Amino acid sequence: MLLRHTPKEIKERNALTINPAKTCQPIGAMYAALGVHGCLPHSHGSQGCCSYHRSTLTRHYKDPIMAGTSSFTEGSSVFGGQSNLLQALANMFTIYDPDLVAIHSTCLSETIGDDLTQIVQKAFDDGKIPAGKKVIYCNTPSYIGSHITGFANMCTGIVRGLAEHTGVARDQVNILPGWVEPSDMREIKRIARDLGANIVLFPDTSDVVDTPQTGEYKMYPDGGATVAEIASAGDSIKTLACGPWASEDAAKLLDANCKVPYEVLDIPLGLSATDRFIEALANAAKVSVPPSFVAERGRLVDVIADMSQYLHGKRVALFGDPDQLMPLTEFLLDLDMVPTHIVSGTPGKRFSARIRELCKEKAPNVNVRNGERADLFLLHQWIKNEPVDLIIGNTYGKYIARDEDLPFVRFGFPILDRIGHSYFPTVGYTGGIRLLEKMLGVLMDKIDRDASEPKFELVM
Numbered sequence: 001m002l003l004r005h006t007p008k009e010i011k012e013r014n015a016l017t018i019n020p021a022k023t024c025q026p027i028g029a030m031y032a033a034l035g036v037h038g039c040l041p042h043s044h045g046s047q048g049c050c051s052y053h054r055s056t057l058t059r060h061y062k063d064p065i066m067a068g069t070s071s072f073t074e075g076s077s078v079f080g081g082q083s084n085l086l087q088a089l090a091n092m093f094t095i096y097d098p099d100l101v102a103i104h105s106t107c108l109s110e111t112i113g114d115d116l117t118q119i120v121q122k123a124f125d126d127g128k129i130p131a132g133k134k135v136i137y138c139n140t141p142s143y144i145g146s147h148i149t150g151f152a153n154m155c156t157g158i159v160r161g162l163a164e165h166t167g168v169a170r171d172q173v174n175i176l177p178g179w180v181e182p183s184d185m186r187e188i189k190r191i192a193r194d195l196g197a198n199i200v201l202f203p204d205t206s207d208v209v210d211t212p213q214t215g216e217y218k219m220y221p222d223g224g225a226t227v228a229e230i231a232s233a234g235d236s237i238k239t240l241a242c243g244p245w246a247s248e249d250a251a252k253l254l255d256a257n258c259k260v261p262y263e264v265l266d267i268p269l270g271l272s273a274t275d276r277f278i279e280a281l282a283n284a285a286k287v288s289v290p291p292s293f294v295a296e297r298g299r300l301v302d303v304i305a306d307m308s309q310y311l312h313g314k315r316v317a318l319f320g321d322p323d324q325l326m327p328l329t330e331f332l333l334d335l336d337m338v339p340t341h342i343v344s345g346t347p348g349k350r351f352s353a354r355i356r357e358l359c360k361e362k363a364p365n366v367n368v369r370n371g372e373r374a375d376l377f378l379l380h381q382w383i384k385n386e387p388v389d390l391i392i393g394n395t396y397g398k399y400i401a402r403d404e405d406l407p408f409v410r411f412g413f414p415i416l417d418r419i420g421h422s423y424f425p426t427v428g429y430t431g432g433i434r435l436l437e438k439m440l441g442v443l444m445d446k447i448d449r450d451a452s453e454p455k456f457e458l459v460m
C-alpha cells in the first residue's frame with residue numbers, strides 16, 4: 001500500500017497538485033532539439049535544472065543525453081545570465097563543434113527576465129558564433145504548461161530559426177510528428193516511404209536517442225533532421241501537424257513565414273487516427289495508397305476481431321499527454337472498451353471537449369480533467385470510487401496499479417522501468433497491434449493469475 005493515504009472521498013482542491021501528470025517544459029524543448037542533426041541543446045539556467053532534464057531523458061531512452069548549461073550562480077540569478085550564456089556559446093562551439101545550439105530558458109532565467117532574442121543577437125554581434133553555425137532558441141517557463149508545451153515551443157523555435165522560403169516549390173510534405181518515440185518517427189518515415197511520399201520529418205529523434213552500440217562514440221549521432229532539410233521545409237507543398245498541442249504552433253508559424261499551408265491531425269495511434277493520417281499524407285503527396293496498406297490495416301482489424309472477447313466492455317483509466325490521449329481514447333472506443341477516467345497535466349481547454357465528443361455515444365459518463373489539478377492523486381480517487389480493469393500511462397502509474405491490483409500498460413513519457421518504447425512503434429497499423437498486444441498481455445496475465453485450477457486454460 002504505497003499510496004495508503006489516498007482517500008476515497010474527493011474534496012475540491014484549489015492550490016495543490018499531488019503527483020502531477022506531466023513534467024517540466026525544458027525537458028520537452030530538449031527532446032525536440034535532439035531531433036535536429038548535429039544539435040547541442042542548451043539549458044539557460046542552473047546546473048540542477050539541466051541535470052534533471054538530461055537525467056529524465058536518459059532514464060527514458062537509456063542513451064546518454066548531451067546538453068550544455070549556463071550554470072547560473074547566485075550572481076547570475078541577481079544580475080542576469082547574459083555573460084554566462086555568451087561564455088557558454090563560445091565554449092560549446094569551440095570545444096564541441098555542434099552544427100547548431102538550441103537554447104531553452106528555465107524557471108529561473110524566465111523569472112529574472114533574461115531576453116534570449118537580445119542575448120543571441122549579441123552573441124552573433126560579438127563574433128561568438130562561428131560562420132555557418134546556427135543558434136535557435138525558445139522560452140520555456142516551467143511554471144506554466146508542461147513538457148509538451150516545451151516541445152511545442154522548441155518546434156516553433158526550429159521553424160523560426162531554420163525554415164526558409166526560397167520561392168522555388170519542392171515536391172515534398174512536411175510532417176511534424178509531435179511528441180512520439182524514436183521508433184514511431186522511424187515508422188512514420190517507413191509509412192511515407194511505402195506510400196511513395198516525399199517528406200521532411202522534423203524533429204526526428206530516430207538514430208539520436210536509440211543509437212546502436214558499435215563501440216564508437218558519436219557526440220552527434222547519425223540521426224536527426226538536418227539543418228538543410230528543415231530549411232527546405234519552407235518550400236514544401238503542405239505541412240501535416242500531428243498533435244495540436246505539440247505541433248500546431250510550429251505549423252502555423254511555417255504558414256505565416258513561408259506560406260506553407262497546414263493541416264492538424266491526431267498522432268496516428270490506433271485504427272481511425274491512422275486511417276486519417278494515411279489518407280491525409282496520400283492526398284498531400286498526391287499518391288495512391290498501395291495494397292500493402294490494406295493488408296497492414298487488415299492485420300490490425302483481424303487481431304481486434306480475434307480478441308474482442310477480452311476487450312469488450314473493459315473499463316480503462318488513462319493518463320498522459322493530450323496529443324496521445326485523444327487518439328488512444330478513440331482507439332479504445334474502436335475496441336469496444338470503455339474509457340472511464342482520463343487525466344492530463346497539460347492544460348488546454350480543447351482537451352476535455354474533444355474527449356467528451358469522442359466518448360459521447362459509447363462512454364458518456366467518462367471522467368476527464370486536464371491542467372494543473374489534474375493529477376495522479378485525483379485519478380487514484382476516481383478509480384477508488386469507480387473501479388477499472390486497466391490503467392494506461394507512464395511509469396508513475398505503477399503505484400496505483402500495485403495498490404489497486406490492476407493490470408497496467410506503460411505508455412507515454414517517462415517510462416523509467418521498462419524498455420521497448422524506443423524500439424517498437426505504437427503508431428500506424430502495426431503499432432496498433434503492438435498496443436493491443438500490450439493491453440491483452442496484462443489483461444490475460446491477470447486472468448491466468450486469478451483463475452481457479454479448474455478454470456486455468458491452456459488455450460485462450
Ligand code: SF4
Nearest residue numbers: 024049052106107142
Ligand atoms: S526549476 Fe523549473 S526548469 Fe528547473 S527543473 Fe524545476 S521545473 Fe524544470
